[in-house]
Every structure is written in structure tokens, then in C-alpha cells.
Amino acid sequence: MQIKIAPSILSSDFADLKNELKKLELAKADLVHIDVMDGNFVDNITIGAPVVSSLRKNSTLFFDVHLMVLHPEKHIEKFVQSGADNITVHAEATYHLDALLSKIKSFGKKASVALNPATPVYMIENVLEIVDMVLVMTVNPGYGGQKFIPYTLKKIEMLANLREKEGLSFEIEVDGGINEETIVDCVNAGANVIVAGSYVFDSGNVSKSIEVLRSKVQS
Numbered sequence: 001m002q003i004k005i006a007p008s009i010l011s012s013d014f015a016d017l018k019n020e021l022k023k024l025e026l027a028k029a030d031l032v033h034i035d036v037m038d039g040n041f042v043d044n045i046t047i048g049a050p051v052v053s054s055l056r057k058n059s060t061l062f063f064d065v066h067l068m069v070l071h072p073e074k075h076i077e078k079f080v081q082s083g084a085d086n087i088t089v090h091a092e093a094t095y096h097l098d099a100l101l102s103k104i105k106s107f108g109k110k111a112s113v114a115l116n117p118a119t120p121v122y123m124i125e126n127v128l129e130i131v132d133m134v135l136v137m138t139v140n141p142g143y144g145g146q147k148f149i150p151y152t153l154k155k156i157e158m159l160a161n162l163r164e165k166e167g168l169s170f171e172i173e174v175d176g177g178i179n180e181e182t183i184v185d186c187v188n189a190g191a192n193v194i195v196a197g198s199y200v201f202d203s204g205n206v207s208k209s210i211e212v213l214r215s216k217v218q219s
């Protein structure tokens with residue numbers, strides 16, 4: 001599967017988001033990862049649908065929206081209207097995952113499911129045939145700049161094996177603690193969509209960081 005680099009704007013300058021997205025376009029990012037936090041499912045509060053709408057008017061990038069919110073079903077329409085291309089919901093945050101994923105797909109958007117590090121893969125086995133992507137959290141959600149949790153690699157492998165066994169086509173995304181070393185382990189385990197926040201933005205050179213990440217996993 002094609003390796004895609006998805007910089008997370010969580011670590012970017014929120015006062016200058018328009019230009020941060022321009023930088024990502026110039027750097028040929030494959031997606032932009034937008035972290036939505038509600039202060040309930042996770043501690044922080046970040047970006048809401050109005051901000052995504054404003055960004056949409058200023059960017060043609062693929063918007064990969066990661067909802068770290070309780071009861072995401074309450075917010076789907078707003079994020080669809082805001083111009084999200086993919087909407088990822090946490091399996092732990094809703095009682096009716098199948099209904100929620102189907103709802104997202106009914107709007108013609110990509111629908112994906114995320115798992116916290118401690119949540120086992122079997123929780124989502126039954127929906128694998130309807131999702132476009134599985135997001136394996138490689139840190140506990142809520143903050144950028146955390147350390148990668150190694151046991152999550154086993155979950156990536158399990159998902160890649162299940163995908164092959166069942167003849168499915170969902171992508172596997174990783175999020176949290178990605179750097180030039182952990183990206184190699186994740187891709188070897190079977191991930192192909194790579195979220196990176198602090199690694200990309202803290203360097204001061206977005207293009208160079210994306211290029212280095214790509215170079216580590218080019219086949």
C-alpha cells in the first residue's frame with residue numbers, strides 16, 4: 001500500500017493555520033491530520049468544525065479529521081459540512097459504532113475507527129469490512145509530543161494479518177510518537193498512513209522533516 005505522510009496540525013502555530021497548511025501543501029503532504037478534542041474524551045480542547053470550515057476555504061489538502069470526542073454521533077453532520085474528507089471516530093467513545101460508521105459513509109465521506117492503546121483489536125473485528133481505515137493510537141490520545149508505546153506494534157500486525165486473511169482493503173494509520181525510527185517499525189508492522197505532529201512542526205523545517213520521514217520508508 002502507498003505510504004502516506006499525514007502531518008498533524010496539533011503541533012503547528014494555531015494563530016497561523018492558513019500558512020501552516022500552505023507549507024504542508026508545498027511539502028507535498030498526502031493528508032493533513034486535524035485533531036479535534038473535546039475536553040471530555042481527552043483533557044484538551046482544540047479545534048471545532050467552524051475552524052475546519054475556514055481551513056477548507058484555504059486548502060485543497062485531504063482533511064483527515066480525528067475526533068477525540070465523547071458521543072461523536074452528535075457532531076458528524078457539522079464535520080461533514082465543514083469539508084472533512086475522512087472522519088475517524090474512537091471505538092471507545094460511542095455505543096453504536098456500526099451505525100455511526102454507516103452514517104459517515106452515507107454522506108460520501110471516508111469513515112474510519114480509532115483504538116486507544118489499551119483497546120484490543122477484537123473490539124472492531126466486526127466492522128473491519130465497512131471501514132476505510134483503522135487508526136492505531138501509538139500513544140494515549142490527548143497530547144502531542146509523547147513517547148511511542150511499543151506494544152501497539154503487535155496490534156498493527158494483527159490488523160494487517162486480519163486484512164490479508166479476510167481479503168479486506170482498509171488502510172492502517174498510526175498516530176503518536178512517530179519519528180524517523182518509529183516510522184520504520186510501524187511500516188514494517190503493516191501501517192501505511194503515518195501521522196506526525198511534533199516531529200514535523202518542531203523542527204522548524206516542515207518540508208525537510210516530511211522528506212526525512214519518507215526517505216526512511218521508501219521501498
Ligand code: DX5
Nearest residue numbers: 008141142145176177197198
Ligand atoms: C494525540 C493526537 C496526535 C498528535 C500526535 O492525541 O491524536 O495526532 O498530534 O503528536 P506527535 O506526533 O507529536 O506524537
Ligand code: ZN
Nearest residue numbers: 033035066175
Ligand atoms: Zn490524531
